[in-house]
Every structure is written in C-alpha cells, then in structure tokens.
Amino acid sequence: MHHMMLDHFANRSTPAHRLDPAAKTVAILAVVLATVLVGRDRFLPLVPVAAALAAYHAVSRTPVRYALRRLAVVSPLAVAVVVLFPFLEPGRVVIRWPVGGAEIVVTEEGLVRAGHLLAKFVLCSWAALLLLATTRFQDLMQGLARLRVPRVLVTQLAFLYRYLWVVMDEGMHMRMARAARDGGLGPWRLRFRSRAGVVGVLFLRSWDRAERIYRAMTARGFDGTLHAPRRGRMRVADWLFVTCTVALAAAVVVGDHLAHA
C-alpha cells in the first residue's frame, strides 16, 4: 500500500531546508515556548511570532494547501474546548439566542479566550509542521543526537519511524482480511474477539519481525550501538538563524511580561 511520506516536502532544496537540523530544532522549540508563554488573552505578542513563521514558510516554499490541510486535522479535545468557551465562560453577553424556554448566550470573555487558545494552537502546530516540512526525519534524529537527547531514545525514534509503515501495512492487510470474513456482522462477542485476535497476532508478528531484524543486524556487525555518519557542522548562516530566532522569541516573552507588569 502507498502512504504519503510525512516528510514529503523535506527533500527540496531551499535556504530553509539547507539549515542545520539541530539549529532548526532549537529555533522551532524557542518559537513554540515563546508562543505558549505569552500571557492569557493577549494577541499583540503573537503577531511577531506569526510574521516569523510566515517568513520561514515563504522561504521554504512549503505549499500553503498542504499546511492548511495539516492544520485542519487537529486534536478533538482542543476543538471541543475552543468551541465550548464562548458559551460557557461567564462575562459580558454579546449574543443572546432564545431556544425554547432556555437561552444560549455568547460572552465577550468567552470569545477572547477561545480566540487566544486557537491562535496559540495554530501557531504551535504551524511551527511543528514547518520543521518537518523542511527537515528529513533522519536528519532531525541526527540533530536531536547532537543536542544530547539520550541515544536510546533517538535510536528508538529512528526505528519507530523506519518500521511505522511496514507494520501499519501489515495491520491494514489483517484488518481488511478480517472485514472480508465477517463483514462487520455477527454477534458482538464474536466481533470483539476477532478484533482482539487481530491485535494479538499483530503483536506476535511484530515480535517475530523484531527478532528477524535483530538477527539481520547482528549479521552485519551490530554491537548494541548505532553508528551514524557524523555529518553537518554549524555554518555561519546556521548560527545567525538560531541566534536571531531565539532572540526574537526572548524579545516576545520579555516584552509581553514587561508591558503587563
């Protein structure tokens, strides 16, 4: 089966793509931290963050439609909270809407809170998707390793990403085979058990796959550590990029807190 590669646009070559992955990771983390540290219900400090992300987006030539599509798939919990706020936050009523005997009210405070949460949500998701749109996953792993993320964790992430589609494919085949057999019909107990069987068999197949991978790795001289070619050195452009971004993030946080001290 065919999967859309998630770092599909990361193989392009623009100034944003050529930046060092460790520098990009630090810069994106700084932007995300600055965004979430902006005080409650304030919008102005988020404007420079949005401008910086827009500039990076433009340089990286990431298709806008792709970004919008990714942003549309958001966490249901976040949507629920944001949608509920205008109706459930007490405050100055801006809209009254009588329904039967009761009344639905929308408050100004609720709209502001919802808008603020939504803005932060969009900015953080945008930052994360730009990182993956301009950095190949294996380069990102190397960046994380250079940032002293524990090696077991980096290896784990690399392996997870490598076998994600392989095991997903197997799971999809099994799911389809099961659906072909029972057509989603039959007594509840049986349907439940057949699905548990799919998960159980998938677990054991994954277990055996890991065993085969281990043997193949041992045959190639695996001794418990992964040796990745040490690539990449921070160039002047990388230092400039990371310094400017972190400075911008710091300015946003400090400015926001000074203005409301």
Place this chain on the structure above:
Amino acid sequence: MHIGPGFLSPPVWMGAAAVSGAALAGSLAVAGRRLDDRKVPLMGVMGAFVFAAQMVNFPVLPGTSGHLGGGFLLGILLGAPLAMIVMASILIVQALVFQDGGIEALGANILVMGVMPAVIGEAVRRLWLRPLGVLADVATFLGGVAAVVLGATAVILMLWVSDSLPGSVGLWRAIGVMDLVHLVIGVVEGAASVAVARYVLKVRRDAVFGEPLAQREGAAA
C-alpha cells in the same frame, strides 16, 4: 485525548514534564543497564505495532467503537520501563510529525498516556506471572478501566489548574462528564486488553515473559 498546545499553564506543563522526564530517565537507565541488544529493534517495532493496533476499532455500542491506547497493553507485555520509552517515542512522533498534542504539553501527554498506564500495566504483569487463573483476567480488566479513567481525570485536573476550563463548567462537573465518557472507553480498553493478553500469553508466554520453558514446567510441577 492529546492535550494540544497552549492549553496548559507553564507551572503545569513544566511540572508534568519534570515527572515524565524523571520516569523516562529512570526507564532509560534501566534499559541501558539491564537490556540486551535484542531489545533495540524490539522497542522500535513495538512502537509501530501500537500505531497499527490503534487502527483496529473494537465495537462498543451500535454505531460507536473505540481503540486501544497502547500504554497499558505494552506495560503488561513488555513491562513498565520499555513501555514508557516506546510510548514516549510514539507521543514525540505524534507531536512532531502529526501535530497531535502540543510540544510543550509532551510531558503531560507522556504522563497520561505513557507513564500512568505503563505503571498500572506493570502491576498487572506481575499478577500474570503468578498462577492466578481468572483473577488475572479480572485484574487486567480493572487495570484497563483504571488506566483510562485516571488518565481522563488527570487531564481535567491539569486543565483546571491551568485555568483552561470554561468558568461556568466547574471542576467536578467536568470530571463527572469526562469520567463517565471514559468509563465506557475504559471498559473497551479493559476487555480488549484481557482478550489480547490472554491470546498472546497462551501462544508465546515463554517469549513475552522471558522464562525458559523448562523452568516453567519445573515451577508447575
């Protein structure tokens, strides 16, 4: 159930990150010290397994279905340290690649969906190691329910402390509604975990619990 970016206040996400970070550091230390090379590919493939297992929908009521969380089942089958590392890697990939859950909320999400269910799973795992018969099934079911309901409660508590719940809802009403919904999800998690764990342990108990066959037969005799 992922907590999105911007919902938690700095003290809450920093606190949650500290707790998860400590649990993860402990797990990494255990993994680095005690585990053989065999576990390196195993953990990676198990992360992929959880992604695939989450695609399998279990029927709940007509028209609704739920899927396994992963942390609890891995806690039973792999033990808490490995389960925590695997779940952390899954949540990191979900936050970075799928924008599912905030990057700053990673610690909180790892706590709720990784650390807590893995610890409960580990407790159940120890019960499976003894000849308890149907009691182990009951414990697995209750553990699955507890993992889901406690997780939902923890999410609401963190949102409440962060002042991210709408003012007129109130803590207790939010916990009541969320726990009621998650009780249903928890029953699915519990029942599915019983069925999967029973199957896996029936077929490959020796591999999963790492006990040689002879030793088990000796213990049974």
